Every structure is written in structure tokens, then in C-alpha cells.
Amino acid sequence: MRPLTEEETNTFFEKLSKYIGENIKLLIDRQDGSYCFRLHKDRVYYMSEEQLKIGSSAAGESLLSIGSCFGKFTKSGKFHLHVTALDYLAPYAKHKVWLKPSAEQQFLYGHHIMKSGLGRLTEDTEQYQGVIVYNMNDLPLGFGVAAKSTQACRNCDPMTIVVFHQADTGQYIRDEDTLT
Amino acid sequence: MGRKREVLDDDKPKKGPGRKTKKQPAPSFKGLLGDDSPKKLSHKQKQRQKKREEKQAQKALVGAKRKATAVSNSRPSKKPKLLFDSDGDEDENLRSSDSEEEQMQDEYSEDDVLSDSEDKVVEQQNTEKSKKNEKATSSTITQKTKKQGKGGAKNKQAEVAASDSEDDDVKESDSDNDDDDDEDEDDSDEEMNVEKASQKMLKKHKQDEILAQEELMLNIRSQEKCVLPSGQEIEREAELPPDMAILDNRISHIRFVLGEFSKRREEGRSRKEYLDQLIRDLCARFNYNEFLMERLLELFPREIMDFIEANEYPRPVTIRTNTLKTRRRDLGPMLIDRGVNVEPMARWSGVGLTVFDTKVPLGATPEYLAGHYMLQGGASFLPVMALAPQERERVLDMCAAPGGKSSYIAALMKNTGLLWSNDANRERCKAIVSNLHRLGVINSLVTNYDGRAMKKVFHSFDRVLLDAPCSGTGVISKDEAVKINKDEKDILRCSHLQKELLLSAIDCCNANSKTGGYIVYSTCSIMVEENEWVVDYAIKKRNVKLVPCGLDFGKQGFVNFQQHRFHPSLHLARRFYPHTHNLDGFFVAKLYKFSNKIPGEENTKDKAEENGEDVAKSEDSETKGNNAAKVDIHQTKKQESEKKTPSIVKKKPLNKDTATNTPSNPKKKEKKKSIPDTNHIQSGKIGDGKMKKAGFLKKKGFKNKKKGKK
Numbered sequence A: 001m002r003p004l005t006e007e008e009t010n011t012f013f014e015k016l017s018k019y020i021g022e023n024i025k026l027l028i029d030r031q032d033g034s035y036c037f038r039l040h041k042d043r044v045y046y047m048s049e050e051q052l053k054i055g056s057s058a059a060g061e062s063l064l065s066i067g068s069c070f071g072k073f074t075k076s077g078k079f080h081l082h083v084t085a086l087d088y089l090a091p092y093a094k095h096k097v098w099l100k101p102s103a104e105q106q107f108l109y110g111h112h113i114m115k116s117g118l119g120r121l122t123e124d125t126e127q128y129q130g131v132i133v134y135n136m137n138d139l140p141l142g143f144g145v146a147a148k149s150t151q152a153c154r155n156c157d158p159m160t161i162v163v164f165h166q167a168d169t170g171q172y173i174r175d176e177d178t179l180t
Numbered sequence B: 001m002g003r004k005r006e007v008l009d010d011d012k013p014k015k016g017p018g019r020k021t022k023k024q025p026a027p028s029f030k031g032l033l034g035d036d037s038p039k040k041l042s043h044k045q046k047q048r049q050k051k052r053e054e055k056q057a058q059k060a061l062v063g064a065k066r067k068a069t070a071v072s073n074s075r076p077s078k079k080p081k082l083l084f085d086s087d088g089d090e091d092e093n094l095r096s097s098d099s100e101e102e103q104m105q106d107e108y109s110e111d112d113v114l115s116d117s118e119d120k121v122v123e124q125q126n127t128e129k130s131k132k133n134e135k136a137t138s139s140t141i142t143q144k145t146k147k148q149g150k151g152g153a154k155n156k157q158a159e160v161a162a163s164d165s166e167d168d169d170v171k172e173s174d175s176d177n178d179d180d181d182d183e184d185e186d187d188s189d190e191e192m193n194v195e196k197a198s199q200k201m202l203k204k205h206k207q208d209e210i211l212a213q214e215e216l217m218l219n220i221r222s223q224e225k226c227v228l229p230s231g232q233e234i235e236r237e238a239e240l241p242p243d244m245a246i247l248d249n250r251i252s253h254i255r256f257v258l259g260e261f262s263k264r265r266e267e268g269r270s271r272k273e274y275l276d277q278l279i280r281d282l283c284a285r286f287n288y289n290e291f292l293m294e295r296l297l298e299l300f301p302r303e304i305m306d307f308i309e310a311n312e313y314p315r316p317v318t319i320r321t322n323t324l325k326t327r328r329r330d331l332g333p334m335l336i337d338r339g340v341n342v343e344p345m346a347r348w349s350g351v352g353l354t355v356f357d358t359k360v361p362l363g364a365t366p367e368y369l370a371g372h373y374m375l376q377g378g379a380s381f382l383p384v385m386a387l388a389p390q391e392r393e394r395v396l397d398m399c400a401a402p403g404g405k406s407s408y409i410a411a412l413m414k415n416t417g418l419l420w421s422n423d424a425n426r427e428r429c430k431a432i433v434s435n436l437h438r439l440g441v442i443n444s445l446v447t448n449y450d451g452r453a454m455k456k457v458f459h460s461f462d463r464v465l466l467d468a469p470c471s472g473t474g475v476i477s478k479d480e481a482v483k484i485n486k487d488e489k490d491i492l493r494c495s496h497l498q499k500e501l502l503l504s505a506i507d508c509c510n511a512n513s514k515t516g517g518y519i520v521y522s523t524c525s526i527m528v529e530e531n532e533w534v535v536d537y538a539i540k541k542r543n544v545k546l547v548p549c550g551l552d553f554g555k556q557g558f559v560n561f562q563q564h565r566f567h568p569s570l571h572l573a574r575r576f577y578p579h580t581h582n583l584d585g586f587f588v589a590k591l592y593k594f595s596n597k598i599p600g601e602e603n604t605k606d607k608a609e610e611n612g613e614d615v616a617k618s619e620d621s622e623t624k625g626n627n628a629a630k631v632d633i634h635q636t637k638k639q640e641s642e643k644k645t646p647s648i649v650k651k652k653p654l655n656k657d658t659a660t661n662t663p664s665n666p667k668k669k670e671k672k673k674s675i676p677d678t679n680h681i682q683s684g685k686i687g688d689g690k691m692k693k694a695g696f697l698k699k700k701g702f703k704n705k706k707k708g709k710k
Helices: A006-028 A049-055 A083-092 A101-108 A150-154 B007-011 B043-069 B090-114 B120-137 B139-163 B167-225 B231-239 B244-259 B271-286 B290-299 B304-312 B328-337 B378-387 B404-412 B426-438 B451-457 B488-508 B532-541 B568-572 B602-613 B615-624 B635-650 B652-656 B666-671 B689-709
Strands: A035-040 A043-048 A063-066 A068-073 A079-081 A096-099 A118-121 A130-135 A140-146 A161-168 B317-321 B340-344 B352-358 B373-375 B394-397 B418-422 B444-447 B463-467 B518-523 B544-547 B574-576 B586-593
Touching: A006 A035, A006 A068, A006 A079, A006 A083, A006 A130, A035 A049, A035 A063, A043 A049, A043 A063, A049 A063, A049 B418, A049 B444, A063 B426, A068 A083, A068 B426, A083 A130, A083 A140, A083 A161, A096 A101, A096 A140, A101 A130, A101 A140, A101 A161, A118 A150, A118 A161, A130 A161, B043 B167, B244 B271, B271 B290, B271 B304, B290 B304, B328 B340, B328 B352, B352 B378, B373 B404, B378 B404, B378 B463, B378 B518, B378 B574, B378 B586, B394 B404, B404 B418, B404 B426, B404 B463, B426 B444, B451 B488, B463 B488, B488 B518, B488 B532, B518 B532, B532 B544, B532 B568, B532 B586, B544 B568, B568 B586
Parallel strands: A096 A130, B394 B418, B394 B463, B418 B444, B463 B518
Antiparallel strands: A035 A043, A043 A068, A063 B444, A068 A079, A096 A118, A130 A140, A140 A161, B317 B352, B317 B373, B340 B352, B518 B586, B544 B586, B574 B586
């Protein structure tokens, strides 16, 4: 377990800011104690100070998870957000997409979102902007990347993809093994 | 007689709407009512016909009923009251039926007077008499006839009214009367048929009864005859496939005999023989192995059948609301909308819901995936409730997979403090990680250690939950294999491991903790060897005492069992059984550690006691030299713990991290002055309890905001 290097921090925060913008500040400067990001086995974990202190007594090989996992660095140095970060992304989300009940299940099985399944969409969403996906009851289902801007969405075919799928809560069941 | 149209008028063109626009009568289908008489029936006639048919059916039923009551005289008796069988609301019906009969008789006779055919009167009266009897036998019939009586009365009134009107009407009423007579005639004919049929059925029924009696006697005799099979018979039986009826019979007989052995036993047979046979039979009947059955019989000498039968059926499916994300009163309606029939579980749980039936897979609803609830057996709530973790404590769940109890602990701690979930099985650890993340637990730490080595990793927990691996004899309904594949060795192996784990769990707990110092030991086994014996061993080996679990139901633990004599405080432990609580078989004991000293290791432990007060010190001393004193840890684990030293060294560059601002609790700072690698802490801002609280409220605010949108 070690802190992130400068480069890693940049990559990581860049990725994160696509979804929550400047709200990253709120994750780091917290009133209720100090929290930090740590890298462990290529994965980035977000944890409190006490967890860090006590967790460091566990040997690297045996430590499987500490705090919440945000995602992992690929071998090529890119950062992938995991669905486990959703709890932190959803409250601070800048751009949101709401799904119709019919499309909910499709998304939870890992499919992209078609125009036909789109319930609502935040105004002024740009293309390739990170968006958090909710169902109509405001239950966060996952996140993805807008394939089209809000304007372009207005007049496109119902079968065109509007949001690219990145992560959904169905992965807790589908990819249980790869989450750690 | 009104004016008649003149024939000549035919020539004139008709006025008004044409023939085709006239309203046509509804189409009628012949033979639809089952009546093939050429004459078209009037509405009332049809109704009467219908009633008649119903009455016939009733009569047939009554006939059968009469036979069932087995009244010997088929001849209609004069006193209907005697025939009235005690089906229910007798008196009232009796009275009403009497009065109605009288009324009806009057009506009928009047009808008869009105009718022209005299000779039929006698017959009619006869039928009435028989009717009367039948009416008496059943109140339903009376009601039926009452209706008809009313119909008759109506008829009569109509006739009276019609008598001074036109001729056509009179004729009509006459024909009506004729019809009535015909019906009555039919009635009597059918009644004869019915009577014949009823007599036939009566005979048949008598025969049946005789046969049933014989069979009963046969059964009784066979039960009386039920003797213990001799050695040869046992051998012969073992070869044949088991006959369930015989086994059931013999099981109940032996249990009956054992109920009062000295009186009911067969001469020359010992109790042992009976018991052996009972065990053999139960094993054959329910597919257990003899060892397990013997043990179960020791545990439940009386309730064995209840227990075994409870094991044949699954326990109700229960889910636990994740209070970190939702509330039970929000979750319930949400699930009901999805087509899941749920209800709050039991009085003792504020977060459990019982699922009765569901249209959707419970483990794949969006709510489940969003972590609003966890599928969890009711019994696994209990150890966590006994543990009663407080906010801002350090809690260890030693055998955590798949994370159900762990997440409950985190929910009770409201995501504060630290929850260390450990499991020895690496594959199952993945489930813990997945579940804890899904349920939004952020204060967790998941590791994969052997529980017995945990005290070397970290040993200053406020509370420790040990849900030990066990033989699973309490959850036979979940896993049938337990019935067959457990023997003495397995139980003792489990017991041994549990003792080691419990000692390790006690060592992990810090007796000097301000709020805690508690250890909860639980298993899903009901064997005494895995429960009371283990706890008793721990009481002897460590400075712990039993305290009440805080669960107000469940059976007390055994203090004496067979040859065992346990510590008298073991009655504070709690046992749960499938047949009494409708939960999985479970054992929960709560221990309080009052001293960090280990009895018998005083001189070596002196150092350790000092260390026990100071987390960091003990961490250090553990890595330095204390290892040598403790022998029971595996060699490999030693190596692992030695690896820790470099990991601490590694930690030093932490402070360079841009993302960390690390204020610390001043209280704790005082306590842990000697931590070697805390410069990043000291450099941090001040964050006291108040601020923490404010922040916590703020965090809550986020959640509220989220909900507010809904």
C-alpha cells in the first residue's frame, strides 16, 4: 500500500473530474476527519486516517480491500473507474441520465443506453462527458459516457446509442471476482 | 274484452314502424335447460324447474349424509328432531323449520284444493311427509323448501288476484296449476329413485364402515403387535429397501414405550435395545447417519421428531434492510411494488423482513444491486445483536465470509470506526469485498488471514465476533449432506479448530477498551462439543467471563450435559432451534474479557499486559520479540508477520501524498505518542470530536438530499 505518485494522481483526478468536476475537493477536504487515496495492488482505495493506520499492519498480500475501491490502473497506465466508486460519484454528480423502467434491466446487464430508453437527461451535457445513470426512482444504477450531447440527443433515431456503458451495479454479481 | 280490429283494416297500409323494426324477443334455444318438453315454459316455471333440480341434488346429498350418520332405520320417523344431527346451529333452525313446515303445509294444501285433480292429493301429502323428514335432517333443505313455499304463496296470490279478471288469465292460471301438479308427481317419482339410491348408498356405506373398522382393528393390532425385531430380522431389513409405513409405525411405538418405559416395555427387552432400534429406524426413515442421530437424540430426547421434521422444510427467506442506505419502512413498499410479498420479520428485529413469495429473483432487483438489502437468514442477526457494536469502535469479524454479519456490524456502527473483516478462504473473501462495497460500507478492511494468526497482525479490538466454522448441524435444512457426512472425528476436528480460534479471538480483544472488551462466539451447530465445551475451555484458559447476550429469547446453554460439567455461568449462552424458534439452529455466547493476562503465562505475559494498554507499543513489541513467547502459530504465519516490519518502513513516504490531510483525534494522539510513523498525523490539522460530528451530520445531509429528490 503506498500513496499515489504525481503522475498517477493526475491521471486519477482527471478521470474523476469527468464525473464530479471540482467536487473532488469535497472528497479530500472533509470536515468529518481526514481521508486519503492509497494505491494497493494497482487499485486505488479511499479510506479514513484510522483505517490507513491500522490497515498498514496487515501484510500486502493478505490485504484484499481497505475502505472503498475507486478503480484500478491498467498496465498501460490508464485509470478505470469501478462501480464500487458509485457511492461517491452519485452524490456529487454533475451530469445525470435517468432511465425508463423498461431500459433499466438492459443497462444492468451491461448494455449501452439507447435513445428509446432515455427518460431524462441533464441539460448542457456535452459529448463524451461522464454521466451517472439513475432509474426513475433516483436510484443510482451506474455510470457511463455520453455518446451524444443533449442537443444531438433531441433529434436522433430512437435506436441510436446515447450513453456508453461503463459500469453498472449488476457487476457486483457478474464480476464479483474482478472487483478486488 | 277490448275492441277488436276489423278484418277490413288489413287492406290499409300499416302506420308506424314496420315489422322488422319491432323489437325481437331474445333468441331461445331449445333443450338448453335440459328440458325436452315441447311446451315452452314460462319464466316462473323455469325458475321452479331450476329449484326442483337443486332440490333433487340436495336430496341426494342428504341421503348420503343420513347414511353417514348411520341411522339404522331407513323408514322415515315421525320425529324429525331426533334425526337432526348435531351439525351446528340446531335449536334456532329447528324452531324456524318447524314453523315453516306448518306454514308450508297449509299452503300446499290450499294449492291442492285449487287444483282439479283430486287423486293426486294423497300422493302429494305423502311426498310432503317424506319431505318433512328430509327437511328436518338438514337446515339447508328447509331453506330451499321455504323458498319454494314462498313461491307457492306468490302463485296463490296471483291466482286470487286473477280469479276475477278475464277468462284467458284464468285458463292460464289453471294451466299453471296443472304444471305444479305435474311437477309434484315428478318429484315423488324422483324421490323414490333418490330413496332407492340412498338405500343403496347406505348399504354400501355400512359395508365400508365395517371394512374400516376391520382395518382399524388391524392397525391397532399391528401396533400392539409391534415388537422389536431380533438380530436376524434387523439383518434382513437392512437388505430390503425401507418401508416407510412400518418405520413410522415402529418409531411412534418405541417413542410411546420410552415415554413410560417401566410400564409399557416388553418383558426382557432393555432400554438400550429400544433406543438402538429407534435410532436405526429414524436413520432409515430420514436418511441420517447413526452417529448424528445418536447425538441428536441425546440433545432432544423428547422433541426429536419435531426437530427432524423441522429439518425437512426450509426456514423462511429473510432479508435485512441496509440501514446505511434505506429504512425498512421505505424498503418494504418498494419491494411490494416489485411483486415481492414481504412483512416485518419478528418483534426482536427492527431491520428484518420475511419474504413469503416473490415474482422476481430477490438477488437481482435494482434495490438489491444498489445495496438496499441483504439476503440473510434470521439466525445470523443474533450474534451481531449480541455483539452490539458501538460507533467509533474497532471491531473484528474473524470469519466474515460472505459478509452478511459484517455488513450488519457496519450498519450498527453507522460506518464509523473500523470494521476488520477477515476470512481464511481467499475465494470467499471476494464475496466479502463485493458485498461490503455493494452495501456501501466504507469503514471496512478485508483481509485473508488464518484466524489463529490474527493476534499477531493486530490485537487491540474493542469487540470481536467469532462466527466459527462448524459442522453445520443446525442448518440441515439448508444442506442435506450434513445428515450423512458428519462423524465423531469431524465434530472433534471442528471443536479443536474452534477452541484455537476462540482463544485467538480473545487475544485479539483488548480488555482495557473503554467501551468494549467483548467477544461473541457463535456457531450454526447445535452440538455441545462445538459450543458449550469450547466456551468452557476458553473460560478456563483466558481471563474471560460469560455475560448475558442481550437476546431475550432462545434456550439457555447447557451447564450439565451427559458426562460434561461446564462452568455454571454457561446458562447465559443462548441456543436456538429450528423447531422452537423457526430459525436455523444456532448458538450464541457473549464473553467479557476482564484482563489481558493469560493465566498460567504470568511471567511471560507481564510485558504483554503493559503493551495491551498501548496499541502502538504492542504492535512494535509483537514484531520485535514477543513472538518467541507464543508457540502456537504456524511457521508460515511467522514469516508473514515478519514481513510487516518493512511494510511499516514503507509507510514513511506517506506524507508526501498530495491527497492526504491528516488531522487526528487529540485523545488518540495522547494515547499513541509512541507511534513511530505518525509524523503525517502530527503535521495534520486539528479535528476534534465536535467537528467529526458536524461532518457526520453533513454526510447525512447528502443522503437526505439524495432522498429529497425522490
